[in-house]
Amino acid sequence: MSPSHPPFRVLFSRDTILRRVHELARAIQDDLQAAGATTPPCLVSVIEGARPFARLLQQVLPGQLPVYEVRASSYGRGTVSSGQVAVSGAERIPVQGQHVLLLEDIVDTGRTIAALRARFLGDGARSCRVATLLSKPSRRVVEVPLDYTGFEIPDEFVLGFGMDLDGRYRELPDVVIYDPEVERSFRGAAAATGGA
Numbered sequence: 285m286s287p288s289h290p291p292f293r294v295l296f297s298r299d300t301i302l303r304r305v306h307e308l309a310r311a312i313q314d315d316l317q318a319a320g321a322t323t324p325p326c327l328v329s330v331i332e333g334a335r336p337f338a339r340l341l342q343q344v345l346p347g348q349l350p351v352y353e354v355r356a357s358s359y360g361r362g363t364v365s366s367g368q369v370a371v372s373g374a375e376r377i378p379v380q381g382q383h384v385l386l387l388e389d390i391v392d393t394g395r396t397i398a399a400l401r402a403r404f405l406g407d408g409a410r411s412c413r414v415a416t417l418l419s420k421p422s423r424r425v426v427e428v429p430l431d432y433t434g435f436e437i438p439d440e441f442v443l444g445f446g447m448d449l450d451g452r453y454r455e456l457p458d459v460v461i462y463d464p465e466v467e468r469s470f471r472g473a474a475a476a477t478g479g480a
């Protein structure tokens with residue numbers, strides 16, 4: 285059977301991600317214990333992209349904590365950030381007096397996470413920590429403290445495991461590197477054989 289998506293280079297396989305998420309969960313629990321926390325963190329997933337990461341972390345952390353969702357969009361279409369962060373859904377999350385743990389798929393310029401931290405702290409959260417699967421330090425415009433980082437990556441456009449390009453490739457199980465050439469030849473071959 286022919287593959288359903290272009291053979292992009294895999295940066296992190298699902299297994300590698302799984303292993304790292306277990307390590308992050310352990311670090312989160314250790315910190316909570318060390319701080320003598322009596323209440324669990326309020327998990328907030330930044331959708332759409334962070335959903336798979338948040339789901340995995342929820343499964344691995346004890347207690348099946350609820351995961352709240354907030355929407356923040358900064359990219360619009362294409363591969364270039366617009367610099368604008370639109371937040372919606374934050375008003376429905378009961379963060380007052382809570383230790384919030386923001387869950388991100390990727391921190392790039394840092395604008396999204398900085399805007400969300402400011403929002404939740406302004407709404408009365410006791411603290412607001414950040415767990416991100418990926419971080420691109422070379423792209424940072426706004427410095428934000430990242431408490432838990434899965435992997436630091438170079439300035440490559442990555443897709444899969446929740447991350448998309450105009451809505452495509454979010455469902456890929458691995459984190460892959462986008463390559464327009466690979467995509468073009470895959471589409472050309474698929475068209476020639478009457479496939480996808």
Ligand code: PRP
Pocket residue numbers: 330331332333334356357358359360365388389390391392393394395396397447448
């Ligand atoms: C991506 C990602 C982060 C944000 C990071 O979201 O999920 O939320 O960009 O970029 P920044 O650090 O430069 O702010 P995107 O806007 O692509 O929305 P999506 O998750 O719905 O695809």
